[in-house]
Amino acid sequence: MPPIIEIKDLSKKYGKRTAVNQLNLAVEAGEIFGFVGPNGAGKTTTLRILATLLRANGGEAFIAGHSVRKAPRGVRGVIGYMPDSFGIYHDMRVWEYLDFFGACYHLREGERKRLVNDLLELVDMTPRRDEMVDKLSRGMQQRLGLARTLIHDPQVLILDEPASGLDPRARVEIRELLVELARMGKTVFFSTHILADVAEICTRVGIIEAGRIVATGTLDELQRGLATQRAVHISVLDRATEAQEFLSALPGVGGVEAHVEQNQQQRTRLEVKFTGDDAALSAMLSGLTARSIPIVHFSEDSQNLEDIFMQLTKSSLD
Amino acid sequence: MSAIPVQPTPIRRTFGEWLRRNPITLKEMRSRMRGRRAFAVLTVNALLLGGLVSLIYMTYAANTQTFNSPSNLQSLGKLIFATAVGMQLLITCFTSSSSAVGAISSERERQTFELLRTTLLPARSLVLGKLAAAVLFNLLVILSAIPIASLSFFFGGVTLEEIAIASVFLIVTALAFSSIGLFFSSLLRRTSQATAVSTVVTLILLFGIPVFMLIIQGLLSTMTYYGGSRTGMTSVEAELTRNFVIWLLISISPISAGVATLALLLENKTALSMTLTLSNGTSVSYPAPWIAYTVVYLLLSVLLIALSVRAVKRVDK
Ligand SMILES: Nc1ncnc2c1ncn2[C@@H]1O[C@H](COP(=O)(O)OP(=O)(O)O)[C@@H](O)[C@H]1O
Ligand SMILES: [Mg+2]
Numbered sequence: 001m002p003p004i005i006e007i008k009d010l011s012k013k014y015g016k017r018t019a020v021n022q023l024n025l026a027v028e029a030g031e032i033f034g035f036v037g038p039n040g041a042g043k044t045t046t047l048r049i050l051a052t053l054l055r056a057n058g059g060e061a062f063i064a065g066h067s068v069r070k071a072p073r074g075v076r077g078v079i080g081y082m083p084d085s086f087g088i089y090h091d092m093r094v095w096e097y098l099d100f101f102g103a104c105y106h107l108r109e110g111e112r113k114r115l116v117n118d119l120l121e122l123v124d125m126t127p128r129r130d131e132m133v134d135k136l137s138r139g140m141q142q143r144l145g146l147a148r149t150l151i152h153d154p155q156v157l158i159l160d161e162p163a164s165g166l167d168p169r170a171r172v173e174i175r176e177l178l179v180e181l182a183r184m185g186k187t188v189f190f191s192t193h194i195l196a197d198v199a200e201i202c203t204r205v206g207i208i209e210a211g212r213i214v215a216t217g218t219l220d221e222l223q224r225g226l227a228t229q230r231a232v233h234i235s236v237l238d239r240a241t242e243a244q245e246f247l248s249a250l251p252g253v254g255g256v257e258a259h260v261e262q263n264q265q266q267r268t269r270l271e272v273k274f275t276g277d278d279a280a281l282s283a284m285l286s287g288l289t290a291r292s293i294p295i296v297h298f299s300e301d302s303q304n305l306e307d308i309f310m311q312l313t314k315s316s317l318d
Numbered sequence: 319m320s321a322i323p324v325q326p327t328p329i330r331r332t333f334g335e336w337l338r339r340n341p342i343t344l345k346e347m348r349s350r351m352r353g354r355r356a357f358a359v360l361t362v363n364a365l366l367l368g369g370l371v372s373l374i375y376m377t378y379a380a381n382t383q384t385f386n387s388p389s390n391l392q393s394l395g396k397l398i399f400a401t402a403v404g405m406q407l408l409i410t411c412f413t414s415s416s417s418a419v420g421a422i423s424s425e426r427e428r429q430t431f432e433l434l435r436t437t438l439l440p441a442r443s444l445v446l447g448k449l450a451a452a453v454l455f456n457l458l459v460i461l462s463a464i465p466i467a468s469l470s471f472f473f474g475g476v477t478l479e480e481i482a483i484a485s486v487f488l489i490v491t492a493l494a495f496s497s498i499g500l501f502f503s504s505l506l507r508r509t510s511q512a513t514a515v516s517t518v519v520t521l522i523l524l525f526g527i528p529v530f531m532l533i534i535q536g537l538l539s540t541m542t543y544y545g546g547s548r549t550g551m552t553s554v555e556a557e558l559t560r561n562f563v564i565w566l567l568i569s570i571s572p573i574s575a576g577v578a579t580l581a582l583l584l585e586n587k588t589a590l591s592m593t594l595t596l597s598n599g600t601s602v603s604y605p606a607p608w609i610a611y612t613v614v615y616l617l618l619s620v621l622l623i624a625l626s627v628r629a630v631k632r633v634d635k
Binding site: 055077085086090101104 | 339341345348353429430431432433435436438439633635
């Protein structure tokens with residue numbers, strides 16, 4: 001099956017300033033795809049082009065086979081778009097807000113009634129149905145916005161920074177909702193500049209920097225691809241020198257440092273710099289146990305996301 | 319949630335049905351009626367008309383002669399009616415343009431415009447829905463003036479024809495000035511800008527054109543005088559041109575078209591055509607100013623609506 005979102009050599013200039021530069025990306029149906037990048041990287045611009053609100057200068061983009069440029073109505077029918085700002089009507093109740101947008105998708109009145117109830121249930125806002133939308137908290141508005149994008153049962157959700165400006169609890173709630181939506185079969189394509197948002201829920205991420213994709217893949221892939229050197233921590237109760245000699249002789253090991261751990265029953269902590277793959281890592285552990293070295297701790301210090309992100313986007317800091 | 323097939327819009331529908339189905343009209347009416355502004359506009363309109371009509375009545379009533387003859391009473395009736403309609407005309411120009419001037423720009427300002435544009439609602443439905451809401455509200459304002467204007471019916475003298483012409487005049491005005499507000503709202507990003515431009519245009523149409531007409535009339539009279547020698551036109555041709563230009567200028571301003579129509583009605587011949595006599599004694603007929611006004615303003619409305627739809631459709635570059 002072709003990707004449900006396909007972006008080919010997409011470019012957008014505002015005057016002389018290039019916001020999106022020959023961007024290529026493919027998202028498969030059912031994915032939760034995190035579009036990550038620092039402020040000004042071109043995320044909003046890309047999303048607005050996908051949502052048929054902005055015309056690109058070059059390249060093409062397709063959603064569920066519809067060209068964003070040539071078949072905007074086809075695209076509108078299959079996407080639910082949430083901009084980075086919540087569009088508020090000052091004089092509308094929560095249910096009226098959803099009902100109104102349902103009518104804008106030509107849904108019949110009876111259908112809308114049922115849908116509004118279902119959606120309010122889904123985003124956990126049934127008790128708020130008669131409140132005025134402008135009196136809702138930011139987190140509530142964001143959830144209502146998400147419910148709005150769902151009113152016509154679109155295949156693809158295009159969400160611009162859905163979790164920004166929310167308190168930690170509301171953030172978690174939005175993340176849970178996105179997972180729930182993916183479970184319902186929707187493709188979720190969302191942008192963020194906050195790494196924690198993508199860490200737990202994304203099937204894949206694409207990192208954008210100065211209008212270009214600098215990396216795509218699962219978080220594991222990104223971590224492995226980038227980690228030129230792995231750090232392995234091993235704690236032994238005894239025979240630290242023997243262990244150190246064994247490790248140093250292994251291929252791929254760049255150095256072993258030993259520290260005696262205080263207050264830890266005479267443990268010695270060995271920090272191993274290593275460039276092998278997972279099989280070599282496993283062989284390292286079996287080698288140690290085969291020599292009956294008393295290991296109490298063996299772990300790989302995984303490089304955290306911030307490190308990866310900083311590494312990938314460092315050009316903007318230069 | 320189950321899959322909901324998106325319903326295609328049925329094409330053949332009556333206007334009423336279309337209006338009822340248009341989500342924009344529904345939303346606008348609801349929020350207009352919820353707000354205090356609609357009530358304020360209706361109240362101020364009634365107070366202005368009521369005040370003016372009472373003033374006329376009291377002035378007349380002070381003169382005991384008034385109630386002696388039926389013809390005096392009839393002219394009182396006519397005067398009350400003409401004043402009420404004229405006042406309503408002025409008010410309608412302003413309330414119409416101002417009630418449509420936020421139509422599109424306020425959606426942009428609230429950042430709901432993009433939400434609407436990503437739905438399947440066509441630009442045409444958005445524009446026409448907004449326009450319908452504005453026009454309907456202004457028709458309501460006009461309807462609310464009927465009890466006051468109907469005071470004139472007690473005194474007699476107002477004909478059915480006059481009532482019909484006044485109605486057409488007011489309805490066309492409500493439509494045209496709503497279209498003007500809507501157009502600037504779709505063209506300009508901010509409601510404040512749209513309000514400023516639309517107010518200036520309204521003032522020009524109301525007062526600028528009549529003043530311009532007076533100036534032109536003066537100029538043309540001189541030209542007619544020198545007609546033969548300077549422009550190569552015969553004096554009759556020059557006079558015909560002058561009359562045509564003046565007739566057109568009269569017809570494209572609500573005030574002058576209204577006053578000219580009133581004059582026609584008072585002459586009590588026909589309200590359909592206007593006859594001007596040339597210096598050589600021949601007389602030329604033109605359609606009555608209110609007819610020309612209706613045609614010109616209907617065409618203007620259609621043009622402005624089409625341009626508004628285009629502006630709404632436009633994708634950002
Ligand atoms: N309407 C605009 N006019 C001019 N420049 C713009 C406009 N919108 C965005 N930009 C510029 O384009 C770049 C990308 O912006 P944007 O897509 O909003 O990035 P992001 O959403 O990743 O923060 C930025 O440098 C920004 O200043
Ligand atoms: Mg952005």
